[in-house]
Amino acid sequence: MPPDADPRLAALFDAHARPLWRYVVHLTGDRAGADDVVQETLLRAWRTPRILEQEPSSTRAWMITVARHLVIDEARSARRRHEQPVADVPDRGRDDDTDRLFEAILIEEALAAISVEHRSVIVNAYYGGLSVAQTAAALDIPEGTVKSRLHYGLRALRLALQERGVTR
Incomplete structure (x- = not known):
């Protein structure tokens, strides 16, 4: 001292x-x-x-x-772990498509589990981007039937996804 x-x-x-x-x-x-x-x-x-x-x-x-x-x-501390700050941040890694691939597989399986009528309406309206009128014309069914099949088809799809562990 x-x-x-x-x-x-x-x-x-x-x-x-x-x-x-x-x-x-x-x-x-x-x-x-x-x-x-x-x-x-x-x-x-x-x-x-x-x-x-x-x-x-x-x-x-x-x-x-x-x-x-x-x-x-x-x-x-970072100093103890020998981490050193760098002047330039490294390039951000590219996200791969793995998550999207798994989601697509899950959706494909769930779509296969619902009826053909419901599946065709959902695919045309959501994945084809068609309006209710365009979907009705493409499938040669009334617009009211398209709306009904969309409603019940989406409910069936939601249940099929829940059975596969999708909760959101």
Whole structure:
């Protein structure tokens, strides 16, 4: 401790630095890093007036907890994991079509599970982009029948998808 140090900090150092340092070395195996953790722990204790007013045994328990948290934080930090920031962000990976492929397979299976009449109306209206009138003309059925088959066909399709685990 420098001779001009605060007497309270010097007292903290004298009473707790060596046992705290041994504890941190035991946790980390890093003697140089232990110095930094002890220094930060002592500084935090010195900046916390209620800690300075406690009994030495309570103060030591608090300081050991703080030191353990500092060690854990350091172990979790990016610096410890040797992650280095880079100047340029790498190109974003290209999304593949796997999810869309699986969705298409699920929908194809669910469409195969409903009646031909319902399937043809749904395929023409939703996948073909035809209006009700155009679907009715393409299938040679009345527009009211198209609307009815769309309603009941979509309900059947929803149930078929739910049976395959689709919940949304």
